[in-house]
Amino acid sequence: xxxxxxxxxxxxxxxxxxxxxxxxxxxxxxxxxxxxxxxxxxxxxxxxxxxxxxxxxxxxxxxxxxxxxxxxxxxxxxxxxxxxxxxxxxxxxxxxxxxxxxxxxxxxxxxxxxxxxxxxxxxxxxxxxxxxxxxxxxxxxxxxxxxxxxxxxxxxxxxxxxxxxxxxxxxxxxxxxxxxxxxxxxxxxxxxxxxxxxxxxxxxxxxxxxxxxxxxxxxxxxxxxxxxxxxxxxxxxxxxxxxxxxxxxxxxxxxxxxxxxxx
Amino acid sequence: xxxxxxxxxxxxxxxxxxxxxxxxxxxxxxxxxxxxxxxxxxxxxxxxxxxxxxxxxxxxxxxxxxxxxxxxxxxxxxxxxxxxxxxxxxxxxxxxxxxxxxxxxxxxxxxxxxxxxxxxxxxxxxxxxxxxxxxxxxxxxxxxxxxxxxxxxxxxxxxxxxxxxxxxxxxxxxxxxxxxxxxxxxxxxxxxxxxxxxxxxxxxxxxxxxxxxxxxxxxxxxxxxxxxxxxxxxxxxxxxxxxxxxxxxxxxxxxxxxxxxxxxxxxxxxxxxxxxxxxxxxxxxxxxxxxxxxxxxxxxxxxxxxxxxxxxxxxxxxxxxxxxxxxxxxxxxxxxxxxxxxxxxxxxxxxxxxxxxxxxxxxxxxxxxxxxxxxxxxxxxxxxxxxxxxxxxxxxxxxxxxxxxxxxxxxxxxxxxxxxxxxxxxxxxxxxxxxxxxxxxxxxxxxxxxxxxxxxxxxxxxxxxxxxxxxxxxxxxxxxxxxxxxxxxxxxxxxxxxxxxxxxxxxxxxxxxxxxxxxxxxxxxxxxxxxxxxxxxxxxxxxxxx
Numbered sequence: 001x002x003x004x005x006x007x008x009x010x011x012x013x014x015x016x017x018x019x020x021x022x023x024x025x026x027x028x029x030x031x032x033x034x035x036x037x038x039x040x041x042x043x044x045x046x047x048x049x050x051x052x053x054x055x056x057x058x059x060x061x062x063x064x065x066x067x068x069x070x071x072x073x074x075x076x077x078x079x080x081x082x083x084x085x086x087x088x089x090x091x092x093x094x095x096x097x098x099x100x101x102x103x104x105x106x107x108x109x110x111x112x113x114x115x116x117x118x119x120x121x122x123x124x125x126x127x128x129x130x131x132x133x134x135x136x137x138x139x140x141x142x143x144x145x146x147x148x149x150x151x152x153x154x155x156x157x158x159x160x161x162x163x164x165x166x167x168x169x170x171x172x173x174x175x176x177x178x179x180x181x182x183x184x185x186x187x188x189x190x191x192x193x194x195x196x197x198x199x200x201x202x203x204x205x206x207x208x209x210x211x212x213x214x215x216x217x218x219x220x221x222x223x224x225x226x227x228x229x230x231x232x233x234x235x236x237x238x239x240x241x242x243x244x245x246x247x248x249x250x251x252x253x254x255x256x257x258x259x260x261x262x263x
Numbered sequence: 264x265x266x267x268x269x270x271x272x273x274x275x276x277x278x279x280x281x282x283x284x285x286x287x288x289x290x291x292x293x294x295x296x297x298x299x300x301x302x303x304x305x306x307x308x309x310x311x312x313x314x315x316x317x318x319x320x321x322x323x324x325x326x327x328x329x330x331x332x333x334x335x336x337x338x339x340x341x342x343x344x345x346x347x348x349x350x351x352x353x354x355x356x357x358x359x360x361x362x363x364x365x366x367x368x369x370x371x372x373x374x375x376x377x378x379x380x381x382x383x384x385x386x387x388x389x390x391x392x393x394x395x396x397x398x399x400x401x402x403x404x405x406x407x408x409x410x411x412x413x414x415x416x417x418x419x420x421x422x423x424x425x426x427x428x429x430x431x432x433x434x435x436x437x438x439x440x441x442x443x444x445x446x447x448x449x450x451x452x453x454x455x456x457x458x459x460x461x462x463x464x465x466x467x468x469x470x471x472x473x474x475x476x477x478x479x480x481x482x483x484x485x486x487x488x489x490x491x492x493x494x495x496x497x498x499x500x501x502x503x504x505x506x507x508x509x510x511x512x513x514x515x516x517x518x519x520x521x522x523x524x525x526x527x528x529x530x531x532x533x534x535x536x537x538x539x540x541x542x543x544x545x546x547x548x549x550x551x552x553x554x555x556x557x558x559x560x561x562x563x564x565x566x567x568x569x570x571x572x573x574x575x576x577x578x579x580x581x582x583x584x585x586x587x588x589x590x591x592x593x594x595x596x597x598x599x600x601x602x603x604x605x606x607x608x609x610x611x612x613x614x615x616x617x618x619x620x621x622x623x624x625x626x627x628x629x630x631x632x633x634x635x636x637x638x639x640x641x642x643x644x645x646x647x648x649x650x651x652x653x654x655x656x657x658x659x660x661x662x663x664x665x666x667x668x669x670x671x672x673x674x675x676x677x678x679x680x681x682x683x684x685x686x687x688x689x690x691x692x693x694x695x696x697x698x699x700x701x702x703x704x705x706x707x708x709x710x711x712x713x714x715x716x717x718x719x720x721x722x723x724x725x726x727x728x729x730x731x732x733x734x735x736x737x738x739x740x741x742x743x744x745x746x747x748x749x750x751x752x753x754x755x756x757x758x759x760x761x762x763x764x765x766x767x768x769x770x771x772x773x774x775x776x777x778x779x780x781x782x783x784x785x786x787x788x789x790x791x792x793x794x795x796x797x798x799x800x801x802x803x804x805x806x807x808x809x
Contacts, residue, residue: 026684029642029684030683030684030695032642032643033641033644033683034681036644036681036699037681037696037697088692190749191728192747192749192751192762193751
């Protein structure tokens with residue numbers, strides 16, 4: 001029906017070593033749509049990274065077409081990068097063809113920031129709510145592997161308060177008791193009759209809605225905003241450098257790959 | 264002497280009956296009159312929608328708004344298989360007939376949930392079912408049960424043993440066809456459609472002879488060139504047109520018409536290669552039950568590019584409109600509009616949003632939706648409400664004719680839709696696009712709404728945290744049963760929407776509704792949850808074996 005010139009390439013048999021759809025205008029349309037639906041939530045519409053890493057420099061950093069194909073197809077076990085379920089080989093090549101159009105020569109990665117000082121800042125400012133290697137608080141997400149799973153730009157936005165990322169399990173909520181006492185925390189679960197939270201004292205507890213005056217979903221994260229007035233640029237660089245070193249082991253040593261869905 | 268002989272004679276007869284297999288009470292068989300009687304016998308639930316109207320309105324009144332708060336679990340049936348229930352269980356002679364995931368099926372003792380027989384179909388590894396290896400339930404006639412399969416067959420079972428009596432191929436599953444629909448039995452025919460709208464099917468509705476399995480008629484939901492509606496597809500696009508039928512329809516014995524909603528045109532999100540209205544996708548069809556001939560159609564979403572299958576249950580009722588009683592068919596559509604159509608002509612009498620809708624301002628005098636600009640998916644993305652899953656979906660609604668209220672489990676969700684050209688390859692997903700979370704939208708939520716079908720106005724609503732696809736059941740005592748997204752089965756007051764009862768089952772009621780019936784004089788509520796079935800009733804003293 002469509003006129004993709006390479007439509008008859010035998011995709012499955014011998015995997016091409018170079019992207020057969022690179023530069024193909026029809027394929028780029030599909031690639032843009034695929035990238036935006038399947039990749040952009042983590043890597044950004046411009047591929048410069050949101051939660052996931054910046055992808056604009058992957059080729060310049062030495063990645064090959066086949067290597068990237070495999071990453072999309074199989075995901076990165078132990079990270080949030082999932083396997084490309086329901087993506088045909090053609091879909092993957094289209095996506096990579098589009099990604100290539102977003103490629104840029106990466107800015108040189110500066111080694112700015114002192115990780116050792118960053119660790120001190122982390123202990124003082126962050127560890128009350130975030131664990132690393134089993135030490136620290138539990139109210140916010142565990143950061144043992146944050147250096148692998150979040151781009152520097154995304155972390156900057158999060159720390160500065162420019163990005164309100166409220167993943168499931170960390171949505172802020174305030175419960176009000178009939179006596180008017182407010183219980184602040186993060187929501188772990190809820191249904192028609194009840195809500196389950198971790199409060200700011202790290203107590204996990206379920207509450208019946210019938211026992212509460214109000215259950216209010218908050219718009220702002222419980223994480224404070226660390227603007228330049230409380231965390232200067234130099235300290236932020238140090239902190240980011242420290243976070244980039246956090247590449248701890250995956251929670252499980254056995255990578256789980258979901259079984260292929262029959263089709 | 265005589266007083267001595269008579270009891271002996273009865274004992275002898277009983278013993279003889281047991282030996283020769285002559286049961287004292289013959290196992291009932293299902294006649295076409297029984298099907299027409301619907302839920303009049305409180306000990307029966309004989310078809311997907313309870314009766315031919317699809318109202319899911321039970322005449323039972325033991326459970327009331329006053330006592331429903333005392334409902335307690337009676338038993339749980341665990342399938343011990345993977346996959347969840349989307350089934351409506353049939354009940355006959357105190358036995359439940361249940362279909363499950365991956366084409367398992369069971370006969371269960373309705374008193375205890377204990378298994379009487381179990382069936383499992385060996386399925387090929389390369390199935391093309393798009394959206395879950397589920398099944399929506401049996402149809403019944405005579406001593407037979409009928410079930411569709413994920414590899415697009417239709418089976419007839421002996422209801423006493425679970426043995427297969429005949430097995431016919433509806434279409435080749437390798438070409439993208441699958442079947443999950445509960446068959447509808449009308450007179451001597453078993454009616455069923457196929458899924459495949461994400462695989463470039465040219466889909467259809469079939470009728471088979473209940474005795475032999477021989478196909479009696481087929482109605483293609485995508486007309487060929489030269490047939491009426493054939494000019495609504497550009498080029499050869501009709502060959503991959505989709506318009507699958509995967510939710511059970513309803514039947515009007517007065518006019519001998521069956522009503523079915525059809526699925527999306529293929530490919531789902533990119534319409535440039537299938538210019539035109541793309542009949543009869545996203546439509547309501549009224550077909551002659553004997554011949555499969557089309558009487559009328561109404562297309563809810565012409566040239567759909569948002570995957571808004573109209574495979575909702577067409578609910579039949581008679582409504583006071585314009586000073587007379589009008590036979591109507593009602594549907595809360597996936598596109599976000601509630602419709603009341605004239606059942607005789609298909610003309611829309613009411614079309615009103617029941618959720619937030621951005622793609623249309625309503626229907627014009629010609630019955631067609633008036634489109635808003637900027638709502639066509641492309642590779643850059645365009646944001647539309649509702650999302651792909653829709654204002655509601657295939658989860659059955661319920662209708663209370665006494666209160667004249669239509670109950671629907673609605674979803675308030677928007678999405679960014681993407682579309683791009685895609686080549687068709689047999690057996691591969693053919694959607695030419697997708698959707699992503701809409702940026703900056705309000706937090707989505709789920710809500711049960713009660714709609715007056717004469718005006719389309721909302722009378723009450725019951726809101727909960729996240730959208731879900733629980734079906735509904737209403738009863739003549741003024742109850743509405745459904746579920747939230749968090750695993751609760753709930754009961755609401757049908758007049759006000761007030762929450763009256765709930766029970767945390769551990770997994771959501773999803774894609775199907777609860778059913779209710781009488782066994783041993785006691786009203787039960789049966790609720791599928793995950794891969795289990797739960798039965799509830801009012802408490803009574805437990806009888807222990809002696």
